[in-house]
Amino acid sequence: MKRVAIIGAGGGGLCAAKHLLSHIGVVEPPVIYEQSNHVGGTWVYEAITPNCDEPFSSMYENLRTNLPKEVMSFPDMSHPRNLPSFLHHTEIKKYIENYAKKFKLYDHIRFQTKVDHVTPNTGGGGWKVTTIENGDKENMETYDSILTLFQTILPTNTRAKESLPKQDHS
Numbered sequence: 001m002k003r004v005a006i007i008g009a010g011g012g013g014l015c016a017a018k019h020l021l022s023h024i025g026v027v028e029p030p031v032i033y034e035q036s037n038h039v040g041g042t043w044v045y046e047a048i049t050p051n052c053d054e055p056f057s058s059m060y061e062n063l064r065t066n067l068p069k070e071v072m073s074f075p076d077m078s079h080p081r082n083l084p085s086f087l088h089h090t091e092i093k094k095y096i097e098n099y100a101k102k103f104k105l106y107d108h109i110r111f112q113t114k115v116d117h118v119t120p121n122t123g124g125g126g127w128k129v130t131t132i133e134n135g136d137k138e139n140m141e142t143y144d145s146i147l148t149l150f151q152t153i154l155p156t157n158t159r160a161k162e163s164l165p166k167q168d169h170s
Contacts, residue, residue: 001025001026001027001028002026002027002028002144002145003027003028003031003126003141003142003143003144003145004020004027004028004030004031004143004144004145004146004147005030005031005032005033005127005129005141005143005145005146005147006020006030006031006032006033006146006147006149007032007033007115007146007147007148007149007150008032008033008034008041008148008149008150009032009033009034009038009039009040009041009100009105009109009111010039010040010041010042010043010096010149010150011040011041011043011074011096011099012041012149013032013034013041013147013149013150014032014039014096014099014100014103014105015074015099016030016147016149017030017032017103017105017108018076018099018103018105021103021105021108029108030108031108031110031141031143032105032108032109032110033109033110033113033114033115033129033131034109034110034111034112034113035112035113035114035115036111036112037111037112038097038111039096039097039100039105039106039109040092040093040096040097041096041149041150042058042059043059043089043092043093043096044059044093045059045060045061045063045089045090045093046059047061059089062088063088063089064086064087064088064089065086065087065089065092066086067086068085068086069083069084069085069086069087069091070085072087072092073095074099077095077098077099077102079091079095110131110133112133112134112135113131113132113133113134114131114132114133114135115129115130115131116130116131116132116138117130118130118146121142125144126142126143126144126145127142127143127144127145127146128140128141128142129141129142129143129146
């Protein structure tokens with residue numbers, strides 16, 4: 001059976017995990033790495049970022065979606081009908097948390113575990129994933145496949161940005 005690691009417990013990572021779990025026997029249950037202590041990815045609001053080297057929240061306190069809830073749901077789970085079409089970010093986060101509960105995805109998440117680096121496994125294919133758990137415990141595991149489903153944070157230092165190669169995202 002194939003081993004799959006998912007980096008990020010936002011909507012994309014959880015949806016990928018849910019679908020991989022429907023193929024047990026072909027793949028082992030996936031491991032989801034999440035550097036924070038909660039699911040939600042981009043939809044997690046943090047008012048203060050204590051360390052500028054750590055990822056920041058792209059949310060702001062009164063943010064509402066710019067798309068209606070009817071197009072912001074997974075096919076297998078609708079938003080509550082009583083909510084307005086344009087949701088506050090807290091409702092999206094709650095929806096993602098409920099999705100993780102409904103499909104029992106919490107059992108597969110390693111919270112407070114940051115992926116430090118991923119390198120090709122030079123002996124037999126696949127990938128070596130090095131993680132740091134709770135800020136200090138380093139661990140290495142191998143996987144056949146890696147799904148990277150997280151928000152990209154670019155440096156704010158202009159000189160650092162200039163040295164980065166241009167990358168397009170689909």
